[in-house]
Amino acid sequence: MYKDVVDFIRKTYNRDDFIALHEPYFDNREKELTAQCIDSTFVSSVGKFVTEFEEKIADFCKVKRAVACVNGTNALHLGLKLAGVKEGDKVITQPLTFIATANAIRYCNAEPVFVDVDKDTLGLSPEKLEDYLKKHNDIKAVVPMHTFGHPCRIDEIKQVCDKYNVKLVEDCAESLGSLYKGTHTGNWAEGSAISFNGNKIITTGGGGMLLFNDEKLADYAKHLTTQAKIPHRWEFRHSETGYNYRMPNINAALGLAQFEKLDKFLEKKRELAKKYEAFFGDSFVKEPKNAHSNYWLQAIMLENRAQRDEFLKYTNDNNVMTRPCWCLMNELEMFKNCECGDLSNAKWIEERLVNIPSGVKL
Secondary structure, eight states, rough: HHHHHHHHHHHTTSSSSSSOOOOOOOOOHHEEEEHHHHHHOOOSSSSSHHHHHHHHHHHHHTOEEEEEEHHHHHHHHHHHHHHOOOTTTTTOSSSSOOHHHHHHHHHHHEEEEEOOBBHHHHHHHHHHHHHHHHHHOOEEEEOOOOOOOOOOOOOHHHHHHHTTTTTEEEOOOTTTTOOOOOEEESSSSSSEEEOBTTTTOOOOOOOEEEEEHHHHHHHHHHHHHHHTTTSSSOOOOOOSHHHBBBOOOHHHHHHHHEEEEEEEHHHHHHHHHHHHHHGGGGBBBBTTTTEOOOOSEEEESSSSSSHHHHHHHHHHHBBOOOEOOOOGGGGSGGGGGGGGGGHHHHHHHHHHEEOOOOOOOO
C-alpha cells in the first residue's frame, strides 16, 4: 500500500528525485522585483514595495488595512498586545497548532490555556470553548488557528467570545486564500495574523501581516512596528516601547512577485486536492462544511499511530517527504503545566494525521 502511495505521488509530480513537503515556486518575476528594490537602495523597512504589498493583501482579504511584519509570529504577538493581553493573563488557544501560536502568548508574559479542536475542521471547537468559559471567568483572549488552511467555525467562536466578553485574535498564518461562508479568514477578529514563511502558499522569505478592519488600530500597529518613532524630518523621538517588527522592503518585493501568482497557486492547490481525494478516498482530509480552503498542506488520516509511523518511515526512506502534525502543545516541556480542557479530539488527530507533498506544480 505504501509503495502505491509513493508511486502515485511521484506520478502526480512527475519526479523521480526528492519531493519536498512544500517548496516555494519562483520564476523570473521574483528576480526582477528584488533587483528593482536593490537598485533603489531602499532594502530595509522603508520603500514602495512594502506599502504596495500591504495594500494588495488588504484588498485580497477584503479588510480595511494590512500592516506588514518581519514574520507571522511577530504579527501574532503584536495582535495579542493590541488586544490588551499582558503579564499574568490567560489566553485560550488550541493544542493542535504550530508552536508560534503558544509562543506568541508567552511573549506577552501570559499563559496559554488549551481547549480541544473539532475533528472536521482541525480547529478550535466553539462548543468546547463555551464549555470552558462557562466555568472560568478569568480568560482575556482566544486565539483559534485555521489548521493547514482549513477554516475553523470562526463565526461561532466569535459569538462565544462576544457572549463572554473576551477578545478574539485570529491566527491565519496558514489560511491566505481560505474563505468561511464566503468571507476571507481574518475578518472576525480585531487583529489577525498571516505568515509568509518560506513554506507558505506565497512567501516573502520571512514575513507576516496583521489584518485590520479598524483604521486607528492599524495606524497604532504600524507605529509600534517602527519602534514607536514619532514622525519628524530629523529628530528621533519615541512615544513608548516599540518593536523592530516592520517587514523589509526587499522581502515585500519578493512577496509582490509571489502575489501575482496567488490565484494560480490556489487553483493548482485545489486541483491537487481533487487528485488526492480520488486516490485516498475517505482517508483524505477535505475542507470543512461552509469552507473554501486554500489546501495549504494536504493531509490524510491513517488508522492509528503505529500505521502513521510506518507510513512516515516508508515515504521518507523513499525520498517523499511526509510529516506528522505537530506534537500537542500541552505535551511540550514548556507548556506541560498549562491549564487544559479535555483534549481527546486533538489527541486522536495527532495519532493519525500525516501531511503529504503539497507544493504547487505549475
